[in-house]
Amino acid sequence: MARPKKQEGRRKQLVEATAVAISDRGLSGLRLKDIADHAGLSIGSVLYYYPDLDALLIEVHQEAVRQFYWARLNATEAEPDAVRRLVVAVEHGIPHDVDDPTIRVIYELHLASARDERHAALLTRLWEREVSLYVDLLDRGAAAGRLSLRGPVRAIAETVVALEDAFDLHLLARNDAFDRDAAVGRVLDYLALATGADFGDRNPTG
Secondary structure: OHHHHHHHHHHHHHHHHHHHHHHHHOOOOOHHHHHHHHHOOOOOHHHHHOOOOHHHHHHHHHHHHHHHHHHHHHHHOOOHHHHHHHHHHHHHHHHOOOOOHHHHHHHHHHHHHHHOHHHHHHHHHHHEEEHHHHHHHHHHHHHHHOOOOOOOOOHHHHHHHHHOOOOOHHHHHHOOOOOOOHHHHHHHHHHHHHHHHOOOOOOOOO
């Protein structure tokens, strides 16, 4: 029987391998063999650690949400200026690389929320965290006198997150009608109207 530390390492390996496999093939095309191949293990080993594959997908979803949110939060906290913090938040909410496994996993597994309440709970959790992040950024900016909010703060925050999600879906679907910079610009255009901030001199970080 595998020791606890080895089991933990194997589970982490399988979560990472599954994320890559989903990114490559999509959730509908995912096969057990894909997970095993990416992990460098046998199919039997995958089933040993995860006899319930739905449980593995939940862990993959949890880890993707965690990575995405904390990377975004840490990036905004590293920026001292209230207006620039909003720019950084938007730039981290709209993917630079549509093939990034974390981003693709989030959107692939969000689709599973219609049939599994556990995935639905993760979708809701990420939404609430992202909205709360913007509420905090907007409140702090207003308190510092850098922003003049032209509506309820939560309504502004929810609209920003909804716009990001909409643009993200089109970018992930490889809609050639616009690109990432245009998407970031549209969200900042809305924020300029909603906060009175001037984003004209923004410097995209990519």
